[in-house]
Amino acid sequence: MCPQNVHIVTGSVGSRGTLAEFLIRKLEHFTSLSLEDKQALELAARQRTKRIRSRDDIIHEGDVPQSINLVLDGWACRYKTLEDGRRQIIAYLLPGDLCDLHVSVLREMDHSIGTITAVTVAEISGESMRTLTAGHARLAQALCWESLVAAAIQREWTVNIGQRTAFERLGHLLCELFVRLRSLGLTNGPTCELPLTQAEIADTIGLSVVHVNRTLQELRSAGLISLRGRELTIHKLEGLQRAVQFNANYLHLDREGRHLDANEP
Amino acid sequence: MCPQNVHIVTGSVGSRGTLAEFLIRKLEHFTSLSLEDKQALELAARQRTKRIRSRDDIIHEGDVPQSINLVLDGWACRYKTLEDGRRQIIAYLLPGDLCDLHVSVLREMDHSIGTITAVTVAEISGESMRTLTAGHARLAQALCWESLVAAAIQREWTVNIGQRTAFERLGHLLCELFVRLRSLGLTNGPTCELPLTQAEIADTIGLSVVHVNRTLQELRSAGLISLRGRELTIHKLEGLQRAVQFNANYLHLDREGRHLDANEP
DNA sequence: CGAGCGCTTGAGTTCCCTCAATGGTAGTGG
DNA sequence: CCACTACCATTGAGGGAACTCAAGCGCTCG
Numbered sequence: 055m056c057p058q059n060v061h062i063v064t065g066s067v068g069s070r071g072t073l074a075e076f077l078i079r080k081l082e083h084f085t086s087l088s089l090e091d092k093q094a095l096e097l098a099a100r101q102r103t104k105r106i107r108s109r110d111d112i113i114h115e116g117d118v119p120q121s122i123n124l125v126l127d128g129w130a131c132r133y134k135t136l137e138d139g140r141r142q143i144i145a146y147l148l149p150g151d152l153c154d155l156h157v158s159v160l161r162e163m164d165h166s167i168g169t170i171t172a173v174t175v176a177e178i179s180g181e182s183m184r185t186l187t188a189g190h191a192r193l194a195q196a197l198c199w200e201s202l203v204a205a206a207i208q209r210e211w212t213v214n215i216g217q218r219t220a221f222e223r224l225g226h227l228l229c230e231l232f233v234r235l236r237s238l239g240l241t242n243g244p245t246c247e248l249p250l251t252q253a254e255i256a257d258t259i260g261l262s263v264v265h266v267n268r269t270l271q272e273l274r275s276a277g278l279i280s281l282r283g284r285e286l287t288i289h290k291l292e293g294l295q296r297a298v299q300f301n302a303n304y305l306h307l308d309r310e311g312r313h314l315d316a317n318e319p
Numbered sequence: 320m321c322p323q324n325v326h327i328v329t330g331s332v333g334s335r336g337t338l339a340e341f342l343i344r345k346l347e348h349f350t351s352l353s354l355e356d357k358q359a360l361e362l363a364a365r366q367r368t369k370r371i372r373s374r375d376d377i378i379h380e381g382d383v384p385q386s387i388n389l390v391l392d393g394w395a396c397r398y399k400t401l402e403d404g405r406r407q408i409i410a411y412l413l414p415g416d417l418c419d420l421h422v423s424v425l426r427e428m429d430h431s432i433g434t435i436t437a438v439t440v441a442e443i444s445g446e447s448m449r450t451l452t453a454g455h456a457r458l459a460q461a462l463c464w465e466s467l468v469a470a471a472i473q474r475e476w477t478v479n480i481g482q483r484t485a486f487e488r489l490g491h492l493l494c495e496l497f498v499r500l501r502s503l504g505l506t507n508g509p510t511c512e513l514p515l516t517q518a519e520i521a522d523t524i525g526l527s528v529v530h531v532n533r534t535l536q537e538l539r540s541a542g543l544i545s546l547r548g549r550e551l552t553i554h555k556l557e558g559l560q561r562a563v564q565f566n567a568n569y570l571h572l573d574r575e576g577r578h579l580d581a582n583e584p
Numbered sequence: 585c586g587a588g589c590g591c592t593t594g595a596g597t598t599c600c601c602t603c604a605a606t607g608g609t610a611g612t613g614g
Numbered sequence: 615c616c617a618c619t620a621c622c623a624t625t626g627a628g629g630g631a632a633c634t635c636a637a638g639c640g641c642t643c644g
């Protein structure tokens with residue numbers, strides 16, 4: 055992972071109409087936004103975008119980032135490396151996820167962020183973010199919700215790695231990723247993309263590659279999932295959830311901020 | 320852990336001069352506060368305090384808390400229980416720690432909070448908190464810092480449980496607790512209180528009680544620590560830190576918000 | 585077509601778990 | 615004051631989950 059090969063693209067990227075599309079979808083699991091809220095987000099995301107190739111670093115531990123990165127497209131992850139090379143993946147960043155809300159409060163990154171696939175990010179300056187939240191109370195609340203949900207996910211990962219068996223850990227991870235992708239409209243029936251190598255999965259749930267491989271085979275032969283190429287299919291989501299004690303409440307997708315809804319048609 | 324036996328004490332508790340003492344000490348690791356900032360915090364903490372006996376619940380998963388709890392005294396923890404009884408302790412709450420910043424954003428608790436020792440908490444209403452942060456920008460920043468640090472600790476725990484050996488995990492936990500207590504002025508030379516049972520330690524780092532016991536003996540016979548009764552002594556903090564790869568940067572105790580300092584004598 | 589990477593499999597080992605029993609200490613009540 | 619209980623720490627023995635090492639297979643890509 056060498057930090058280079060970064061294309062700076064100012065202005066619109068690709069042919070997609072809205073850049074903040076996935077962030078907006080995500081936030082609307084908390085509360086519905088007004089047209090103006092959405093336009094303000096879109097404007098902030100349009101200022102400056104960046105494309106990073108796969109398996110490359112976005113930010114490295116010790117860096118002092120100056121702006122906030124919003125993932126527009128692709129998968130990234132937070133990770134930490136120990137001196138002897140052991141690595142732990144701490145979080146996955148999917149489209150609509152924000153990378154460094156720390157900016158302007160925590161000076162120095164205490165972990166790194168790297169890509170899994172090629173990724174497009176929007177760089178939002180601290181300044182833009184401040185005017186955005188100052189002018190739109192509902193957005194400020196929604197962004198606060200987003201960071202609280204990220205913290206809740208982190209807590210659940212602690213439980214997952216600390217208490218569950220290999221089978222449960224892996225199944226739980228797959229459930230979480232599937233449900234998160236589905237909430238963004240990025241699944242197709244029981245199927246979604248899973249661009250992770252088995253080594254990356256291993257570094258996520260604290261197992262060896264060999265054991266991840268064998269545990270995947272268990273999940274397959276239990277008829278719960280298929281995983282070929284980079285495509286995951288969960289045949290019995292209900293069944294898998296029960297088998298691994300997955301309870302989606304920690305994702306807080308049930309519109310807990312509905313009392314703040316923008317009342318527009 | 321049955322929720323009962325809660326003494327409501329309105330007004331001052333004990334004979335300590337300031338209630339918000341530890342919170343203030345903690346926040347001043349980020350930026351120095353003005354006298355007025357501190358008085359505002361103190362006022363908020365004084366409204367209503369509560370005493371909870373040891374090994375009891377403060378809030379239970381599924382509850383919808385109405386106010387924010389600030390730990391004034393004693394140890395508490397966040398935890399989650401699986402259906403079959405396995406339990407993971409997710410975080411320790413020491414004096415000066417805030418429990419449920421979620422309030423007014425996340426409706427429902429996705430985990431429980433219980434006490435380790437007897438605990439005194441201040442209940443701060445969402446309303447008080449809002450006026451506090453609205454009127455004091457520096458405090459708002461400092462409280463934001465506090466929640467970002469809590470998130471950083473959670474990430475480090477993921478690394479700890481996911482990648483480290485039993486010996487390292489346990490040593491790392493002891494380092495973290497010691498350093499956090501020291502930053503509050505709650506250590507005495509190389510010694511601090513450690514009111515945890517071995518079963519609680521086990522549920523924190525994902526090991527069995529038996530193995531925690533044996534690993535503690537390893538740490539002792541390596542001459543790194545003593546642990547008798549509820550008193551921990553770390554004989555060689557430097558050495559322990561090296562042995563378990565503990566790097567305190569994730570605690571962000573180095574006054575990263577010094578540019579916001581109140582300039583008073 | 586060789587190189588590199590990721591996935592898979594086998595064999596042997598080790599770390600950590602479970603079960604079970606013991607001892608110490610503090611709290612309770614007769 | 616002493617039995618009685620409860621909880622916590624400790625120890626031994628045996629078992630199993632997950633690890634390491636090593637090799638082979640099948641892609642993709644330059």
